[in-house]
Amino acid sequence: MMDEIDSRLLATLQREADITAQDLGDRLGLSASQAARRKARLEADGFITGYSARLAPPRLGLTVQAFVQVQMAAHSPETAQGFLRLIGTLPEIVACWTLTGEADYLLRVWCADLPALNALIHHRLLPHPAVARVQSQIVMDQPKADAGLPV
Known part of the structure; x- marks a missing residue:
């Protein structure tokens, strides 16, 4: 079971995955070791599946999303397996979803x-x-950046 402190811990990690145990504990009103134990438990229980850095696409020469x-x-x-193998080889494709509907x-x-x-x-x-048909939409702006999950 998750409690309110676990929810706050997860929300904090979504914003700042590289936060130290000391800073995490300070924000949660816990000692560094208590915060680290809670974080380790949430990792072990599968609530946290990994950590990553957000990169700046323009700095990498990527200007079209x-x-x-x-x-x-x-x-x-x-x-379907052949198509998924293809997209797995294309680094430009950063995410893929299967959908209901026309596409x-x-x-x-x-x-x-x-x-x-x-x-x-x-x-x-x-x-x-x-592949029968492809339709693309070019992103003009992203008023809301990729956000974490609501916890």
Whole structure:
């Protein structure tokens, strides 16, 4: 069971994954060792699945973010596995979801520029035999940054 302190701990870690046990304890009204034990328990119980750094796409030369909807031509397990193998090899695709509705997959993509997005779509995705249709939406702005889960 999670209590209110666990919820505050998780919310803090979502904002600052690199916080020290001492600072975490100070924010939660706990000693550093108590905070570290709670954090370790939440990790062991599967509430925390990992840690990562948020990188600045423009600093890495990535100026175009897009969402790409993919409609499959066939829905057999083999074609789906082949498509998933393909997207697993494409570092520009940073997230993938399966969907209900017209599109079968939604891809979140980061590319250096529009020609790179065009090449990804026309030379990598559309030629795959399982793909029937691709539709992209280019992100103009992101008024709300990726946020943590509501805890």
